Amino acid sequence: MFWDSLPLLFVAALLVWLLVSFVREKWSPDVVAAIAVAALLVTQILSPGEVLGVLSNSAPVTIACMFVLSAALERTGCIDALGNWLGNLVGDSPVRVLAGLMITALVISAFLNNTPVVAILTPVAIALAKRAHSSPSKLLIPLSYATVLGGMLTMIGTSTNILVDGVARKAGLEPFGMFEITPAALVFAGVGFVYLMLFSNRLLPDRDTLSKQLRPDLGRTFMTELLVPHDSPVIGKTLHEANLNGGSGLQVLKIFREEQEFTEPAHDTLLAAGDQLVLHGQVKDVVELRESGHLSFNRSDAFETISSHDVILAEAIVGRNSRYSHRPMRDLDLTARYGIAVLAVHRQDENIQGNLDDLHLQFGDVMLVEGTPAQIKRFAENGELISLNTVQERAYRRDKAPIAIIATLAVMLLAAFELMPIEGLALIAAVTVVATRCLEVDDAYKAVDWKILSLIFGMLAISIAMDKVGLIDLIVERSMAAVPNASPLMILGFVYLLTTVLTEILSNNAVAVLITPVAIGIAQSLGLDPRPFVVAVMFAASVSFATPIGYQTNTFVYNAGGYRFSDFMRIGIPLNILMVFVAMLVIPRVWPLVAL
Structure with missing residues (x-):
């Protein structure tokens, strides 16, 4: 009997190690997931065929194609033009600046990956804050939160939606329509918008960059x-x-x-x-x-x-795909290559200054650099950094903008009418924008966050192992025992709250893969339609507000705005609690908790 339970105990222990490793961040999440998959292969809990079988999941392919479409819209200047239009529209009123910035971010991120949206709009937000005689710290967290809320509006708004849909399909559920989640998500977005308009100025610090x-x-x-x-x-x-x-x-x-x-x-x-x-x-x-x-x-x-003597100080933030990340600064030889000097590096709640040669730059680090405007511009462009002092000028391919817009709209509309599955439409659109040179092939490859895709594939394999050894059934059984005699509505709230808490400390995509099968199992054990429980996971795995590590956009603005960890908790925890109640009120109305 004991030997029969060894695979289950091993996978459970591996899952605990996985979660602890995500929190400790000794290795990146994709490496942690790869190590776990290798362990499952060595112990023969999973066969090579089962591991390679995760490649048949359409969700990662769809996510990769949406990265390419987002890059095409950025490269053709569509988002930049929208940012300039926003700056002319809102004027210098702090209230109008906040409202205009959040509405713009909400709308764009409903159709594009939200990390590049935040990267592009961050310099816009800083410029708007200066115009309104305010601090960027009053705008950057609302900007991040708005893109998170906007990503909930459509199935292509965030990779989490696509991923949860893919896992649910594998479990036998009907695919989600392009705008099926939109009515409920609009309520979430509306509540979040009102909350931020009322309380962001009071709860956020007035902190300098x-x-x-x-x-x-x-x-x-x-x-x-x-x-x-x-x-x-x-x-x-x-x-x-x-x-x-x-x-x-x-x-x-x-x-x-x-x-x-x-x-x-x-x-x-x-x-x-x-x-x-x-x-x-x-x-x-x-x-x-x-x-x-x-x-x-x-x-x-x-x-x-050690650095050069030059005329201006400027800030630049390390982007997601920056060639400077994860390398010691001494190997970058920035002074010889660009003639600029890095005077200081800001990471999370500390300024890393002094003995900079040994520092390994990370995504979200803010560098204070010295040099001529031309030198700093070349340094930022070559390293895929984002200048925070001014909106960076780039050689946009504006004549290709109609193609990128039409390709993106075609994915949404044709998927809404179910003329073809979204993965097929996304693939066709991605190939189209590359073939028509909206962006180069190299740019398309750079646009895809391969670490996220590797993490997703790894977590999908781990999810298969959990199901194979009976761990998902055990988690469902113990979860139901923890809330005995609870109503379906309370259990829905429990699933949402559990997903939210885990998302604040782990990767949102990893949480989505792990919790979706559990949520389906809980619904089936109650004899209920799993769809509302899947939606609860989908939404809760996106709305990460209480920490800067739960979502990439939060990590990005954490450094750019000079925030502290407690700033996110002060404004994010009440918003997270509010969203739990919104979920319990809205989700059952759109997807009734009815018996199968």
Whole structure:
């Protein structure tokens, strides 16, 4: 008996490891899922044929094609034109700016992947905030939330909808129509819109972006790196003699000398040629040090910045497909390639400054860079970064815009009339925009988030293993025991709440794959139509508001807006709770909880 239960125990333990690994983020989620699938193959719980069978699921192919369509609309300037139109429409009223930005994001993200929508509209939001004499932190979380709510409106609005539909089809449910979820989703979007209009200004901080934090007139401090050249007159002098002991407003925190590191250099520490200094001080002091010879030596023969001396500071955020991500900055050689300097990097709730050579950039990191506008523009374009100071000018293929628009509309309308399954229409449209050169083939490949697709395939295989060993049935049984004698409505709320909580700490796509079979099993055990329970998972796996890690758009604006983790909790937890009640009121009205 014990040996018979070993596969179930192994898969359960593997699932726990999977969830813990997602939270710890030692490896990326796609790698974690791949390791789990490999373990299932080694233990022969899954056969190679069963693993490769997940490739027959149409959802990942549809998601990849929608990435390509989104990129085509971006490349042809459609979204940029809409952003410019929005800026001319809303004027400088903070209320109109907030409303206009959210409505625009809601509408666009109903038909496009919401991560590029946020990436494109973030510079627009910052420019609008400046025009309205407000802070970008008042707009960027509402922007992210609006794209999340907009993605719920149609089946192609977010990868989660497509994925849940694919899993449900495999379980024998009828496919969801293009606009089947729209009436219910409009209620969610309307409630979220009203909530943000009423409370975002009160609950969100008035916080500066990184470049504002480092403005000399604000008197804030930061760290930077300097090098002692071989001909510097300060060689052999102590920090006190070089006026770097705090009296000048500058303080040396670390000295790197070949293989040595002085973490707390004393006032009498002697400087040597080649020393790399990490200094802490106000921006104005560092600017004076580098540009006006504020100390008692000339700039040309004293300290040299590791970065270049140039005219403006600008912010750039690391995009999803940036070639700079996951590589140490020393390997990027940015100064030699572009002539720009990275002065600071902001990640989540900290500014990572000093000893930047060893830093591995990540999606969402905000870099404070120095250089000419042309240098910064070339640096951002080549590395697929997004400039946050101004809307980035690009060579859009505007003459191809009608093709991209028609292709996207054709997918929606033809799918709505059920002339062809959505996966076929999406594939035809994706091939069309590439064949007509709305974007190049290389750009199409870059547009697809292969990590998300790898994660989806891995989670689909794990879901098969859970079903094969009886783990899904066990979870359904234990879930029902946890809510004995509860009404179907309360159980629907339980499914929605469970999915929401998991989505806040895990990948939304991973949660969707894991919970959808459980939700179907719970409905079937009650003798009810599984469709409303599947919709509950579909919506709950999208509406991630309480943390910056549950959804990519939240992660993106987390750094761009200079937010703290608690900012998301303050505004997101009440909204999540509100959505639970909306789900319990709306979903049963559109999809009645009736017996099969």
